[in-house]
Amino acid sequence: MNYWDCQNNVPKARKQFGQHWLKSEKALAKIVSSAELNERDRVLEIGPGTGILTRQLLGQAQRVVAVEIDRDLCPILLQKFAKTDNFLLLQGDFLTLEMDELLQPFPMFQNPRKVVANIPYNITGPILEKLLGTIANPNPNPFDSIVLLLQKEVALRICGNPNSSHYGALSIRVQYLAEAEFMCDVPAKAFSPPPKVDSAVIRLKPRAVEIPADDPRKLETLVKLGFSSRRKMLRNNLKSLIEVENLNQLLESLGLNPQARAEDLSVEQWVRLSNAFATVEQLSHPV
Numbered sequence: 001m002n003y004w005d006c007q008n009n010v011p012k013a014r015k016q017f018g019q020h021w022l023k024s025e026k027a028l029a030k031i032v033s034s035a036e037l038n039e040r041d042r043v044l045e046i047g048p049g050t051g052i053l054t055r056q057l058l059g060q061a062q063r064v065v066a067v068e069i070d071r072d073l074c075p076i077l078l079q080k081f082a083k084t085d086n087f088l089l090l091q092g093d094f095l096t097l098e099m100d101e102l103l104q105p106f107p108m109f110q111n112p113r114k115v116v117a118n119i120p121y122n123i124t125g126p127i128l129e130k131l132l133g134t135i136a137n138p139n140p141n142p143f144d145s146i147v148l149l150l151q152k153e154v155a156l157r158i159c160g161n162p163n164s165s166h167y168g169a170l171s172i173r174v175q176y177l178a179e180a181e182f183m184c185d186v187p188a189k190a191f192s193p194p195p196k197v198d199s200a201v202i203r204l205k206p207r208a209v210e211i212p213a214d215d216p217r218k219l220e221t222l223v224k225l226g227f228s229s230r231r232k233m234l235r236n237n238l239k240s241l242i243e244v245e246n247l248n249q250l251l252e253s254l255g256l257n258p259q260a261r262a263e264d265l266s267v268e269q270w271v272r273l274s275n276a277f278a279t280v281e282q283l284s285h286p287v
Contacts, residue, residue: 024190046117067094118149136216142206155200169227178204219274226262
């Protein structure tokens with residue numbers, strides 16, 4: 001099998017790795033500008049592919065650590081950037097690599113603070129979890145910013161606002177840990193080969209939670225159950241945990257409509273609901 005796409009002068013994209021080569025200069029410029037790079041930044045790039053984004057990052061950041069799973073792409077990347085002293089390539093699966101351990105021999109590349117990447121769409125969830133952590137287990141060393149090119153539908157869900165069709169459990173899980181901003185659309189034609197869906201650029205800025213959940217695992221459970229059936233009112237989705245009458249009283253005490261659905265509550269309101277839940281549980285199940 002010929003690995004090289006001679007017509008486009010790039011390696012052939014492989015479905016197993018979810019590869020689609022970005023070719024739009026406009027999209028590339030938006031990704032880089034969204035990262036707000038300076039000469040002191042150490043950047044992590046996940047899936048550099050053919051290196052089109054990598055080259056831009058190397059010109060603006062102090063150091064770039066690139067993680068590429070495709071062994072056949074690594075020699076191409078090394079050849080392109082062999083004379084670039086601010087580039088370090090790690091071959092492997094980002095989801096399983098122990099970054100801190102691998103970077104120990106390279107002190108100048110340790111502790112990258114920004115992430116800029118065109119990620120494989122089929123593993124967006126696991127990548128987000130590794131970068132941000134979860135509600136119950138946030139990343140103890142959060143990045144300053146994370147700029148990702150990903151599937152547009154997922155981008156809209158991540159950045160969704162209450163009372164919108166895109167707002168859901170993913171919105172809350174991400175926005176509990178970071179500010180989420182939709183930066184721009186990227187059409188399918190901006191890639192070679194074009195994916196079957198449109199894409200988008202988002203920027204995440206991890207931050208300390210203003211109102212933390214007293215029991216983060218409880219919050220995760222409530223959100224999961226709350227969005228288990230979007231058409232149902234929240235009190236019906238949560239009735240396996242609490243009596244409807246007690247939940248109505250709790251919602252009213254928080255200034256919420258007892259007929260509210262999961263998508264009606266902001267992240268802050270979900271946290272307040274979770275924090276107040278223990279008291280009502282005691283009423284539902286007295287000792």
